[in-house]
Each structure stands twice: as structure tokens, then as C-alpha cells.
Amino acid sequence: MIQRQKGTIDIYGDIAKKWKYIDSIVDMVAEKYNYGYIRTPIFEDFSLFHRGIGDSTDIVSKETYDFLDKGGRRIALRPEGTAGVVRAYIENKMFGDPVQPKKFYYNGTMYRYERPQSGRDREFTQFGAEILGSDDPISDAEVIALAISIFKMLGLKDLKVKLNTLGDTESRNKYRQVLIDHFKPHIDEFCEDCKERINKNPLRILDCKIDNENKLMKTAPKTIDYLNDESRERFEKVQEYLDVMGIDYEVDPTIVRGLDYYNHTVFEIEDTNPNMGLNKVILGGGRYNGLAEQIEGPATPGVGWASGAGRVVDALEAEGVELPIDDGIDMFFLYVNDEEKRSALYYANELREAGYSVDTEFTGKSLKSQFKKADRLNARYIAVLNSEDLKNGEIKIKNNQTKEEEVVSAEALIYFMDEKLNTFSEEDFDIDELMKTKKVKEDK
């Protein structure tokens, strides 16, 4: 049997509804912040992700899903969204657009060639946002605000923003050296991986799970202490702007990005719910002023983030958030004979065009099993078609909650549905409650 590829998943049924709902919230909130939807190719030239030199070059090529196409071109499936967006910005000369900065959001599948494990598949979905063309800290703050808005709108509550700065290249290099000087004399006390990391990417020692109790970790120098004035001021501004928007955050000196094009602001958002397990980070991002130049475009400052949709689903699960996913259908048509079947088809079609969700029997099973099916589909009403009734221009409709049955004129079927399903009841809208929440907002 042909099975799906390692590290891929099929999304369908109720889970698919969740994903669609998340997508719709991302769209809605991003549009409110005036971010434009961008869709870049899933495959790109390998070198887009394998540019230049740096600590992480080996890693990037090791885990990139790449291949030679029939023309001998080296193709990579995109491992992340940012590089493609920056490439598109440059290639389409969007830097020439009079409205700057350009603000983008995307949502799509990404690929990494690695062994699947908890929360990590080979094909996975990320949504993300980028601001290109602004070096002002307001953009750092806004992009974080957008992320928080999306998560809040989804119903997540246990959110923690962790913020740090890597400073500019000068500050970063200085810090890097100080860090090496700090760990090097005692590197024997650390794990094998850290002994590697001190040469390849010393910042990542701070992330080590094995050595995190080592006293040198706590006494390790902090990036903040090695910032030059410009970098420090910028970091303070980012915090100031977050304060203005009332966004809680925590400065965490251990937040570090693996890739070397990051500078200045870096951040992560965690879901702190105890049910989350090991993978608490649901979003990561930062400023990448050097990236555009690395891919041979005009120097363009940028800041953005990406969030794994799978992790967000996990977070919703962990927090027990009930998504307002409308399941169930308005009407299910039952029939037995062929004449009734045609009527089912006719009226189902009519109701669908009037905007109702309707289904009917396909397999011609017993009435008993049709009732069961209607229940499974969570039908609010069941129409039991009967030749006798149809002759009189009538349809028997059963309310599947109350089990009450009434005979309705077939002509007035849509009117019947309008009356039953389309009216606002007092319970749907609690005006006082709405006003109360509005007031609280205004008081702030």
C-alpha cells in the first residue's frame, strides 16, 4: 500500500475545521493591522536559504528538503517564510512603492528534512508576518502586537512574550567574544554538544538543556550589558512602545536565534499552560536588517515572526479553548422511494440556494439508519418526505432537539427555515454584557 510520506499528515474532519478557523482569524486580524496577504512559491532556488557564510550554513543545508529538478537546478522546498517574502520584495522592486514600509502576512506549508518528533513534522504549516522597509522600533512593537492580537482573538490566555536584543553587528560580535571568554576556561564541565557550540555558535550554549544548571550559566554575561548606545536606545524604545499598547513581556537574556542574520530585537511567545509539554514556544521572530543584502538586494531593514499552526492547535487544546466552530447542519432530508428522492433533491437544492446547510441520504438505506445519519450530522431539523404528504404539497418536519413534528407547506419551506433559524433570540445577544466589556476598555 502506498502510504503518506514520513513526517506528513492528513488534515480532515474536525481538526480541519480548527485549522480553517485559525486561518480565518489570522486573515481577519492581519487585515485589521493593514498587513497584505502574500503568497510566495513553495519551492525556491536552494541558495535563497543557503546564502553567504555564517555559523549556521551547515545546519541549513543539512535540514533543507532539496533536490535537483529535471533541468539540473538545485531546488529547495522552503523551510521558512521570511526569505521568500524578502526575495519577493526585492524581485518585484517593492522598495520602489511610495507606501513604505510594506507589511505582509502569509500562511502556508514549510518543509524541513529532519526526523519527526513531538510538534515537528517534515511538512508543517506556519503563518507569519513581516514588515520590510522600516528600521523604527515601532515596527518591532507593532509586529508583536499583531501576534498577540491573533492569539487573543483565538482565545489563548496563557501567553508570555519573551523579549531580548542581540544588538547590532558590533555589539553582537563583542558579546560573542565575551561569551567565549566566559565559558572557554571551564568548557570541560559542559556536555559534548556545548564543546562543539563554543566554536560554532556560542550563543546557543545558553539554550542547552543539559547544562542549564551549571553555575556559569547564571553568571554568564548578558547581551544587554554589551550593547552600544544606539542598540540600547533602540531596545528601550521597543519596550516603551509595547508598554504603550499594554502588552506584557519579559526581558529574557537567553532568547537567542540560531541564524546569524538576526540582529537587535528577538522575541518568542510561549504558552505557559501546564498542559503544553516541552514545546511551549508557539511563535518566534526578530529583526533581520542584514537579510536583504545577503540575498543581494538593496539594504532593507526587516522585522517579523512566524508561528507554527500545529503548535497553536496544541495550545488551544492545552488551554481547553472551545472554538466557535459551527458543526451540524440545518436540515436533513429523509426519503425511501424514488419520487421522494427527487423531492429531497429538489428541496435540498432550494434550501441550499437560500443559504442553509442541507444534506440528504445517498446510499438508500433504511429509514432507521437515515435517522441515525441525521443525528450524526447534528441536523437541527429533519424533513421526513412522504409521498402522501408531497401530493398535498406538504412536508413533515421534525425538530431534532424537541422531537416536535409539524407539517409545513412545501411552498413555504424557506419561510419556515427563516423563521426557525434566522431570528435573533435574546440569549444570542446580551446587550448589557457587551456594554460592560466596552466600558472596561474605555476606563483603561
Place this chain on the structure above:
RNA sequence: GCGUCAUUGGUGAAGUGGUUAACACGCUGGUUUGUGGCACCAGUACGCGAGAGUUCGAUUCUCUCAUGGCGCCCCA
């Protein structure tokens, strides 16, 4: 790439080197010729991830592969 545990029907799963692979849910039909969700009865794996080996005989033992879970590396 490394380590580790797993893989039995539509689903959850039990199980043994040897005539019929439990049990439950579900599904189909019937009791009840076209108003169900209850109850009872019956049916429901030419098959135990794939391939090879050991054996008189393997779903059960061994090996290889595939996939999954967890962890490591790495994490954009």
C-alpha cells in the same frame, strides 16, 4: 544523522510457537413491510506493517526495511 519503544479489524484493543485471532464500540440486517436513538438476535480480520530467515509449523523468535511515538543533534 543517532538512540529508544512501538506497529493486530472501520475504531479501542486482548492474545498464543501449532486445529475456529478474545472482548468492546461501530457498522449491516432482523425482531418492528416507512419515524430512529433503548433492548435482544445474527453477521462483520482468506488476517496480525512489508520482505526474508529459523522451525515440522510463526501473528508470536531473528534480521532488514517502512511508518509512528518519545528523546538527542539542530531549530529558520
